[in-house]
Amino acid sequence: MPVTRGFRRRRPDGPEGRLPPGQYDVGSGWPVLTAEATPRIERESWSIEVDGLVDRPTTWTWDDVQQLPRSSYSGDIHCVTTWSKFDVVFTGVSVDSLLDVAGPQPEAAYVMAHSSTGYTTNLALADLTGGKAWVVWEFDGRPLTAEHGGPVRLLVPHLYFWKSAKWISRLELMAADRPGFWEVNGYHDRGDPWLEQRYQGDP
Amino acid sequence: MSGAEEAGSFDPGGTGATAWTTGRIITKDLPAPHLVRLRMHVEDRQRHWPGQHYLIRLRAPDDYTAQRSYSLASDDSDPLVEFLVERLPDGEVSEFLADEAEVGDVLELRGPIGRWFRWDTYTPSVCLVGGTGVVPAVSMIRAARHHGRSDQLRVMAVARRPDELPYADELARFGATIAYTREGDDGRPPGPPTADELAPLLDGAELAYVCGSARFARFAEDLLLSSGLDPQAIRVEKFGVTG
Numbered sequence: 001m002p003v004t005r006g007f008r009r010r011r012p013d014g015p016e017g018r019l020p021p022g023q024y025d026v027g028s029g030w031p032v033l034t035a036e037a038t039p040r041i042e043r044e045s046w047s048i049e050v051d052g053l054v055d056r057p058t059t060w061t062w063d064d065v066q067q068l069p070r071s072s073y074s075g076d077i078h079c080v081t082t083w084s085k086f087d088v089v090f091t092g093v094s095v096d097s098l099l100d101v102a103g104p105q106p107e108a109a110y111v112m113a114h115s116s117t118g119y120t121t122n123l124a125l126a127d128l129t130g131g132k133a134w135v136v137w138e139f140d141g142r143p144l145t146a147e148h149g150g151p152v153r154l155l156v157p158h159l160y161f162w163k164s165a166k167w168i169s170r171l172e173l174m175a176a177d178r179p180g181f182w183e184v185n186g187y188h189d190r191g192d193p194w195l196e197q198r199y200q201g202d203p
Numbered sequence: 204m205s206g207a208e209e210a211g212s213f214d215p216g217g218t219g220a221t222a223w224t225t226g227r228i229i230t231k232d233l234p235a236p237h238l239v240r241l242r243m244h245v246e247d248r249q250r251h252w253p254g255q256h257y258l259i260r261l262r263a264p265d266d267y268t269a270q271r272s273y274s275l276a277s278d279d280s281d282p283l284v285e286f287l288v289e290r291l292p293d294g295e296v297s298e299f300l301a302d303e304a305e306v307g308d309v310l311e312l313r314g315p316i317g318r319w320f321r322w323d324t325y326t327p328s329v330c331l332v333g334g335t336g337v338v339p340a341v342s343m344i345r346a347a348r349h350h351g352r353s354d355q356l357r358v359m360a361v362a363r364r365p366d367e368l369p370y371a372d373e374l375a376r377f378g379a380t381i382a383y384t385r386e387g388d389d390g391r392p393p394g395p396p397t398a399d400e401l402a403p404l405l406d407g408a409e410l411a412y413v414c415g416s417a418r419f420a421r422f423a424e425d426l427l428l429s430s431g432l433d434p435q436a437i438r439v440e441k442f443g444v445t446g
Contacts, residue, residue, distance in 0.1 A: 001223065001262055001311050006303040009267040010295060022268055024295065032417045036318055037424040037437045083272055118435065147417070185318040188220070199316060201220030 018076055019084055020132060026083035032147050035181065036117050036191035039167055043151045047088035048098070048135060052112075052173035055103035062151070063134065067145055068093040071132055078193040080160040090144075090155050092136030095128045098171070110177045113154050113163075114170035121165050122189065123156065125173065132158055160191040160198070215250030215279050216259065221301050223260070224248075226312040228285055228304060239292050239301040240276075240334070242283040245312055252321035252414065253342035254440075257284065257314030261299055271296040274338040274414070274440070275315070276370070278345035283310075289335040314339055320412065320440045324350050329408040331401070331423045333361040333415030336369070339440065340414065341370045344377045357404040359396055380404060395422065396432050398430050405430055414440040431436065 019025060043062045051057035060068075071094040078084045104125065111123045127133065134155040137144050144150035149166025156163045162182050182188050188197040197201060226243040233239055253275075260270035277285035290301035302312070322328055322343045330340040337360050348358045358379035362368035366388045374381060381388065382396040407412075411432055413423040419443045427437055 001260075003264050004226065004299075004310060005260040005298055005305075005308050007269075009263045009265060022270060024269065032441060035439060037434045037439065038343040039426060081272060131223065137214075147421075159246070185284050186221075186316055198420055199221060199313075200223055 008146065018086060018200075020078055021162075021196050022066065022198075023078055023082055023084040023193065026085050029083075030085060030148065031079065031083055036119065038147050039117055040146055041116060041151055046116075046169075048152065049170045050098050050102040050173070051170065053175060054099075054173055056064060058098070058102045060098070065093055065152075068097045071097070072132060073136070073155060075156075075157055077157050077161050080162055080187065080191070080193075080198050083132060085194075086096075089140050090134060090136040090139075091138040092134050092152065092155070094131060095133040095135060095154075095171070096131060097201040099129060102173075104173055106134050107175045108173040110136060110173060110174045112172040112178060112180060113165040113168060114172060115165050115167040116169040117167055118181075119165060119167070121163050122178055122180040122183055123159070123163060124177075124190070127159060127190075128171075131164070132156065135151060153179035158192070160188075160193055162187065163191050210424045215252060221249065221313050221316060221342075223311055223313045225309050227370035228306050228308050228310070229326070231304065231306050232371060233301065234287075235366060239257075239273055239288050239290060239297075239304075240299065240369075241286045241288070241304070242277075243286070243310070243312070244282075248284070251275060251284075251313060253278055253324065253346040254321035254339045255315035255317045256320075256339075257312055258287070258316065259296060260302070260311035260313070261296060262311065269295045270311075272316070274342070276338045276341045276345075278342050278349055280349045281345070281409070286336060287338050287341075320414075320438050322410075322412065323347070324352055325355055326409050327355050327402045327407050328357070328410040328412060330358045330412045330414070331361075331396075331427065332358070332413070333419035333423070334363075336413075336415030336419065336440070336442070337370055337374065338366065338414070339412065340379075342405055343375060343412070344373065344379075346378075357408065359401060359404055361396055361415070367402070374379070396426065398426060401426060405432065408432075409436060412440075415436060417441045 039106045049059040072091040074089045136153045154165040154168040224246045226245040230242040256274045273286045332340045347353045361382045
């Protein structure tokens with residue numbers, strides 16, 4: 001592709017090796033991108049269900065998840081709209097803790113994450129296990145606000161952030177992959193920021 | 204989207220895989236000091252729906268790139284694609300487009316993108332848009348006129364003052380309801396749009412398209428919900444800090 005006449009890099013590269021291709025450091029900001037009206041959900045009425053291809057379909061309420069071992073993520077997040085945010089801290093529970101209770105069946109290979117708004121996003125089960133994914137309700141030590149997906153959202157920080165479904169309500173384990181909301185709408189099925197898997201048609 | 208497609212209905216495709224291409228700037232003007240309008244010829248252009256967006260990517264000599272998403276103001280029948288971009292302070296891409304880009308320059312483009320925030324040109328719909336968030340509504344207006352279905356689309360456009368509303372004349376000609384929050388206008392006192400002003404536009408509308416800043420979108424969502432619209436009928440496109 002041709003060089004754009006007159007265009008020069010103005011931003012520094014950011015910390016070595018931490019900015020995926022095509023991304024920029026948003027600094028202290030945290031842009032809000034959602035496709036639907038922001039729901040107002042009380043912690044007391046929130047719950048999450050893990051079902052589909054599991055041995056023990058299970059629902060956790062707010063009080064139930066508080067009984068699970070707390071787990072935090074400290075690191076970077078990357079949005080497909082090209083901002084990255086460094087050194088964020090989210091706290092909640094590891095998705096592994098939920099799956100340990102529900103017991104994925106051998107044929108389970110994919111997961112559809114559902115939000116209470118009807119939003120969905122599809123993930124490989126392998127992208128949600130092994131300490132790579134969380135269900136979180138705190139950001140930098142404070143309750144997660146509704147516009148950022150509170151009271152509770154999914155966090156899958158090694159993939160573009162649309163995979164980290166806001167207002168998470170259900171993880172449905174499946175044998176075969178099935179596109180979620182943005183994936184039907186032209187976005188990539190996996191969404192690895194280091195491979196720039198933004199849209200359908202990317203590698 | 205509800206209902207079966209009618210015979211002869213508009214279906215430009217344009218919802219599948221896209222690849223990067225290039226486009227040449229054919230016209231450039233600054234309708235206001237903070238706004239730049241570009242009309243571009245796109246190589247290997249795909250057809251598009253009103254409401255969809257493109258990516259514009261800039262490439263430095265060291266191969267550093269910056270890209271942003273911009274809604275189209277043009278409709279599919281236009282031989283060129285039209286962007287209306289707000290020049291944001293420190294906006295890496297928007298400042299370049301406003302200050303540096305010239306007619307004849309070639310930029311990298313990719314689109315159309317988005318299947319969600321698009322209008323099929325026949326479902327009765329209302330747009331509640333603010334500031335440069337009017338851009339996708341302008342594309343919808345142009346498509347509605349082109350297809351002779353202006354009665355299926357209603358638009359309420361909100362800005363602080365007349366000089367901060369892009370496409371004000373085109374919106375007025377279409378019959379859009381316009382609300383200025385900081386200045387009175389033809390007997391209307393300054394202020395945000397009210398439920399009473401919105402009610403006649405919502406009559407019979409099956410979908411609502413909200414576009415504007417995060418702050419505007421929050422206001423618009425609340426107004427639509429308190430007016431009794433089903434949350435599932437609201438489609439939102441927000442922008443602001445991503446420059």
